[in-house]
Amino acid sequence: MPIYEFRCKDCHRVFSLSYNSYADYEDTNSVCPSCQSTNLSRLIRKVSFMTSEETRMERLADPSRLAGLDENDPRSMGRLMREMASEAGEDLGPEFGEVVDRLEAGESPESIEQSMPLDSLDPPMGGGLG
Numbered sequence: 001m002p003i004y005e006f007r008c009k010d011c012h013r014v015f016s017l018s019y020n021s022y023a024d025y026e027d028t029n030s031v032c033p034s035c036q037s038t039n040l041s042r043l044i045r046k047v048s049f050m051t052s053e054e055t056r057m058e059r060l061a062d063p064s065r066l067a068g069l070d071e072n073d074p075r076s077m078g079r080l081m082r083e084m085a086s087e088a089g090e091d092l093g094p095e096f097g098e099v100v101d102r103l104e105a106g107e108s109p110e111s112i113e114q115s116m117p118l119d120s121l122d123p124p125m126g127g128g129l130g
């Protein structure tokens with residue numbers, strides 16, 4: 001279920017609305033819950049390739065291990081992520097695997113993030129609403 005975040009251009013309140021589907025979002029006239037304005041701008045969050053796993057990774061992570069992590073060393077990050085994933089016995093998805101592979105190859109997280117197709121978000125709502 002997609003959840004979109006909006007800012008009301010009239011009262012500047014930020015809120016999020018959930019929809020059954022993207023089509024539902026397109027069909028729905030989204031209104032500000034505070035002032036009922038339809039003069040909204042949709043906020044696009046910066047998506048990080050680790051965001052969705054962040055909570056899970058924190059839960060898996062042994063703090064003492066993280067303490068030894070060199071954030072500037074992609075290989076050690078990749079190795080740590082792979083170890084945590086295998087210990088959890090969970091399939092974290094093909095994207096996770098690709099990220100780990102590329103970290104272990106020495107590629108910087110920034111570069112990986114930029115090349116991952118996670119920015120394929122829809123353009124912000126602009127015009128059409130008034």
Ligand SMILES: [Zn+2]
Binds near residue numbers: 012033034
């Ligand atoms: Zn408002």
